[in-house]
Amino acid sequence: MTSKLILAASLSVLSLLAQKAPQSAPAAKPAAKAVSGLPANAEKLGEGTYRVKDSAGKTWIYTQSPFGYSRKEEGAAPAVPARSAAAITIRAVEVTKDSVRFERDTPFGKAAWTKPLDNLEEAEKTALEKFRADSQQPGEKK
Numbered sequence: 001m002t003s004k005l006i007l008a009a010s011l012s013v014l015s016l017l018a019q020k021a022p023q024s025a026p027a028a029k030p031a032a033k034a035v036s037g038l039p040a041n042a043e044k045l046g047e048g049t050y051r052v053k054d055s056a057g058k059t060w061i062y063t064q065s066p067f068g069y070s071r072k073e074e075g076a077a078p079a080v081p082a083r084s085a086a087a088i089t090i091r092a093v094e095v096t097k098d099s100v101r102f103e104r105d106t107p108f109g110k111a112a113w114t115k116p117l118d119n120l121e122e123a124e125k126t127a128l129e130k131f132r133a134d135s136q137q138p139g140e141k142k
Contacts, residue, residue, distance in 0.1 A: 037069045038062055090123050092131035100128055 042050040048064035051074065059074040093112070094101040101114045102124060115124060 088123075090127040092124075092127045095128070095131065100124070102127060 038050055039052045039054075042052050042062065045051055045061075050062040050069075052060045052062060054060065060071050061074050062069045062071050088104060091103050092100050093103050099114050099116050100120070101112065103110050103112045105111075120128065
């Protein structure tokens with residue numbers, strides 16, 4: 001009984017304190033920047049792309065992203081090289097009577113899939129031919 005009384009009293013006190021808490025004024029928003037992240041001498045190249053020459057003589061390319069502007073030196077190599085189709089290596093792993101099982105390395109591990117022999121794409125046909133050539137014994141004929 002006393003624990004219920006103490007609980008009720010503490011709840012009453014907490015509710016009174018919550019009601020009497022001073023209401024603070026909403027925080028004022030900072031003034032918007034006139035430049036919006038770009039130097040004043042930015043030359044527009046295209047949609048969301050700008051060129052700026054700094055005081056040291058370097059030319060920078062600013063690109064707008066959802067997170068603001070990113071900057072890289074003009075003529076610098078791209079940060080991430082583009083992947084070509086040749087960089088993706090498909091391997092035939094197992095051939096059955098009417099289907100082929102393929103594998104490919106991905107950043108998340110190996111990807112594996114099975115396709116019927118009559119429904120193969122060009123890269124898969126090439127992988128199948130390589131698999132058959134590699135699995136042939138030296139004395140066998142094609």
